[in-house]
Amino acid sequence: MDTRPVPAGTDAGAPPDPAVAPGTAIRRHGLATRLWHWVNAVAVIVLLGSGLGISNAHPRLYWGQYGANFDTAWAQLPRFPAWITIPAGYNLAISRRWHLFFALVLGFGLLGYMLWGMIGRHFRRDLSLRRRELTPAHLWADVRAHWDFRFHDPARPRDYNVFQKLSYIGVLFVLLPLAILTGIALSPGINAGWPWVLDLLGGRQSARSIHFVAAVAIGVFTVVHLVLVILAGVGNELRSMVTGWWRVPQ
Amino acid sequence: MIARRTILTGGAGLLLAGCDRIVQIPAARRILFAGEEMQRGLHRALVDRAALAPEYTAAQRSPIFRANGTRDPGTPEYGAMVANRFADWRLAVGGLVANPLSLSLADLRALPNRRQITRHDCVEGWSAIGQWTGPMLGNVLKAAGLRDGARYLVFTCADLYGGLPYYESIDLVDAFHPQTILAWALNGHPLDVAHGAPVRLRVERQLGYKHAKYLMRIDAVASLAGIGKGKGGYWEDNVDYDWYAGI
Numbered sequence: 001m002d003t004r005p006v007p008a009g010t011d012a013g014a015p016p017d018p019a020v021a022p023g024t025a026i027r028r029h030g031l032a033t034r035l036w037h038w039v040n041a042v043a044v045i046v047l048l049g050s051g052l053g054i055s056n057a058h059p060r061l062y063w064g065q066y067g068a069n070f071d072t073a074w075a076q077l078p079r080f081p082a083w084i085t086i087p088a089g090y091n092l093a094i095s096r097r098w099h100l101f102f103a104l105v106l107g108f109g110l111l112g113y114m115l116w117g118m119i120g121r122h123f124r125r126d127l128s129l130r131r132r133e134l135t136p137a138h139l140w141a142d143v144r145a146h147w148d149f150r151f152h153d154p155a156r157p158r159d160y161n162v163f164q165k166l167s168y169i170g171v172l173f174v175l176l177p178l179a180i181l182t183g184i185a186l187s188p189g190i191n192a193g194w195p196w197v198l199d200l201l202g203g204r205q206s207a208r209s210i211h212f213v214a215a216v217a218i219g220v221f222t223v224v225h226l227v228l229v230i231l232a233g234v235g236n237e238l239r240s241m242v243t244g245w246w247r248v249p250q
Numbered sequence: 251m252i253a254r255r256t257i258l259t260g261g262a263g264l265l266l267a268g269c270d271r272i273v274q275i276p277a278a279r280r281i282l283f284a285g286e287e288m289q290r291g292l293h294r295a296l297v298d299r300a301a302l303a304p305e306y307t308a309a310q311r312s313p314i315f316r317a318n319g320t321r322d323p324g325t326p327e328y329g330a331m332v333a334n335r336f337a338d339w340r341l342a343v344g345g346l347v348a349n350p351l352s353l354s355l356a357d358l359r360a361l362p363n364r365r366q367i368t369r370h371d372c373v374e375g376w377s378a379i380g381q382w383t384g385p386m387l388g389n390v391l392k393a394a395g396l397r398d399g400a401r402y403l404v405f406t407c408a409d410l411y412g413g414l415p416y417y418e419s420i421d422l423v424d425a426f427h428p429q430t431i432l433a434w435a436l437n438g439h440p441l442d443v444a445h446g447a448p449v450r451l452r453v454e455r456q457l458g459y460k461h462a463k464y465l466m467r468i469d470a471v472a473s474l475a476g477i478g479k480g481k482g483g484y485w486e487d488n489v490d491y492d493w494y495a496g497i
Contacts, residue, residue, distance in 0.1 A: 046265070046269065054375065066310075068378050084266070086266055094273060094490060096373070096492070098269060100492075101288075187496060187497040188456060189455045190297065192298075192304070192455045204377050208375060
């Protein structure tokens, strides 16, 4: 196992946490994080599967206020196969039932987690980027560390590395809110009450396009996330997200 | 590690497959379908009941307004109405009303008409923008005088869809909404057969399948039970679409 420090030299001056020798079990994730993680995981998978089912009803994407068969589409999507859609096989009504129920789970789940993360200072403590983390030298060192499958700074193993922070920030504060906002924009009932949402996004068909792009990005995040969990050690990572306890890698 | 990877990716796969089993369980189905009531409740709580759907300029209209669903009822009765340009067509307004009405096209055109350029959103995902002209349903209902206990309006159409009569229903909030009109013209021309001639419903804050075409009757009712299969519309009865289609 490679034990070179992750961001070589860039932590000079910051005292290492003395209580976290390799092999030590530490409490990594709070109860709210674990609860939200699993509720959200189920919601995201159901929303992606049912969303692909909905896409099959009209697999064309447009920009602007309107868009139908006679209008110019910027993307012609493939027909998503039954093994990846909810339900398996085309059923727009049931896809919508799943999608619109779990949209509420996703939306209110994220709202609750956001409030907890801000009031409880979880985001500030664990996700805020420090200036030194964004220097080219540090970023490059972290790229090389990832390349060598080293994801934790042995001096501060509790901390997320900079790419972890950036991707969690991207998903929590950009992609999920964007998917929710663009989803809300597709509702003709909400359009009447909150026309500013449509104005902000440039029309319903633009919102629908952005909704799809955001969903693809969330799907890509999910796949990369799962791959990294496997590379970092499924047992340890999975346990930490269930019980909260995580063992500092050797 | 292979086994662990299988557990992770297999877990997602199982969830997808499990969803199809879950929908078969009556209790789970009820919970899932309750999402519609939650969404409707949220809309009624968050959106002003009189809030208007966005209206557009003439330049923002779709070059071609796609027709969907039934494009020609094709029955002998409907064919005869087309042949004499709907001269004998009458819209019956009945059910729980004080004065049942029988309105001709000329009667509808003589009422104060509303002209609105609105967006039509199909449940499938596409949108088309067009200009609709017609009297407000609310004014017709005031003329008929709703009796106590009337809670829904049921729209009976001239077409059969998949061999079954097409019908739809809305509640009183949408029935008396100013943009809910009985449209007889699209983009300044009398409705053609494909778009629902002679008159279709426009209920602008809901999806396209609620906008019943080829209107023949409007009935005020206390309950949707006993009409069709009891869920308030062709798609709701036969294909599990939401009755509240504001989302």
